[in-house]
Amino acid sequence: MSPVQDTVAALQAALAAEHVAVFGYGVLGGHAGPAQRENVTLIWTAHRNRRDRLRGYIQSAGGRPVAAAAAYRLPFKVTSASSAARLAATLEDGVVAGYAVLAGASDPNLRRYAAQAMQEAAVRAVRWRGSAPTEAFPGLPPSALSPNPRNK
Amino acid sequence: MDALRFSGPTRRAAMLGGSAAALTAMAGCTSVGQAQAPPPGPDVSVLTAAIESEATLIALYEAVLGAHRTLADRLKPLHDHHTQHLAVLQRHYVPGTKTGTATPTPRQTATAPDSESGALAALRSAERKAAAARADDVRRAGAALSQLLACIGACEAGHAQALAGGIR
Numbered sequence: 036m037s038p039v040q041d042t043v044a045a046l047q048a049a050l051a052a053e054h055v056a057v058f059g060y061g062v063l064g065g066h067a068g069p070a071q072r073e074n075v076t077l078i079w080t081a082h083r084n085r086r087d088r089l090r091g092y093i094q095s096a097g098g099r100p101v102a103a104a105a106a107y108r109l110p111f112k113v114t115s116a117s118s119a120a121r122l123a124a125t126l127e128d129g130v131v132a133g134y135a136v137l138a139g140a141s142d143p144n145l146r147r148y149a150a151q152a153m154q155e156a157a158v159r160a161v162r163w164r165g166s167a168p169t170e171a172f173p174g175l176p177p178s179a180l181s182p183n184p185r186n187k
Numbered sequence: 188m189d190a191l192r193f194s195g196p197t198r199r200a201a202m203l204g205g206s207a208a209a210l211t212a213m214a215g216c217t218s219v220g221q222a223q224a225p226p227p228g229p230d231v232s233v234l235t236a237a238i239e240s241e242a243t244l245i246a247l248y249e250a251v252l253g254a255h256r257t258l259a260d261r262l263k264p265l266h267d268h269h270t271q272h273l274a275v276l277q278r279h280y281v282p283g284t285k286t287g288t289a290t291p292t293p294r295q296t297a298t299a300p301d302s303e304s305g306a307l308a309a310l311r312s313a314e315r316k317a318a319a320a321r322a323d324d325v326r327r328a329g330a331a332l333s334q335l336l337a338c339i340g341a342c343e344a345g346h347a348q349a350l351a352g353g354i355r
Contacts, residue, residue: 131341134337135334135337135338136334138325138333138334138336138337138338139330139331139333139334140330141330143325143326143327144326146325146326146328146333146337147322147323147325147326149325149337150321150322150325150333150336150337150340150341151322153337153338153340153341153344154318154322154340154341154344155344156341157341157342157344157345157348158344158345158347158348160345161345161348161349162348166349167261167264167265167345167346167349167350168268168341168342168345168346168349169264170268170342171267171268171271171272171339171342172271172272172275172335172338172339172342173338173341173342173345174337174338174341175334175335175338
């Protein structure tokens with residue numbers, strides 16, 4: 036693939052993750068506790084804004100932004116405020132992973148955009164879980180680090 | 188209905204591409220002779236800074252862990268992440284730059300604040316600073332290293348958040 040095609044593919048990966056997040060927050064919003072509802076709306080808007088910017092970047096690069104599916108199968112059913120928070124954390128994990136591809140793009144500004152989006156999502160995942168990150172390299176598949184540094 | 192997929196083929200392909208580059212770079216580190224060593228690439232200064240940053244964080248965690256035993260359960264996992272970051276960054280360091288020499292292991296010392304809350308605040312501030320630096324670093328690093336730095340930065344931003352409140 037050419038550098039432009041690589042960039043578009045990386046942008047599409049991030050966009051796909053944002054599509055899932057926008058859908059997922061829409062689903063979980065109805066179950067969020069009263070104290071979380073405003074927060075959910077703010078985050079949903081933030082993901083929509085990121086999604087729109089990614090679409091713009093893809094179009095500028097001559098690509099056609101991947102469309103959102105009508106619905107996504109979520110990893111578990113949201114039935115309560117706590118499962119809503121769990122889903123939100125899972126969605127943010129997916130966003131971190133989606134942008135990790137873009138963090139390796141050839142355009143330095145896109146790399147930085149991706150790195151910042153990853154940090155925002157990682158912070159939100161911690162807030163939703165109420166616990167510290169468990170991964171040393173969030174977004175990076177373990178295979179990318181083999182051999183495992185702990186076995187070094 | 189599409190399945191919820193966080194690791195689609197595009198992402199995985201791209202990540203594996205990055206890792207292949209990283210592994211190739213690592214594999215090359217022992218075969219570069221003194222005479223053929225190319226001039227340091229832009230990755231080197233970024234790596235040096237990131238390695239120093241991790242060593243600084245580790246030293247601060249160790250100072251705090253030594254002074255405040257009650258924080259051990261909370262802080263040990265975070266400290267462990269940084270030792271993993273440092274190990275992976277050091278594996279990246281050598282190719283084509285310093286020939287045959289061991290990867291520099293910066294020795295850092297730190298002093299822990301007297302109070303637990305002061306210690307947590309110091310760690311939080313150090314994590315924030317590190318995360319911001321990693322987000323800036325990716326502008327200057329190559330693709331594979333950028334992905335790694337971005338993931339490390341995301342981890343550090345998460346640490347800073349976890350240290351901010353009553354989060355365990």
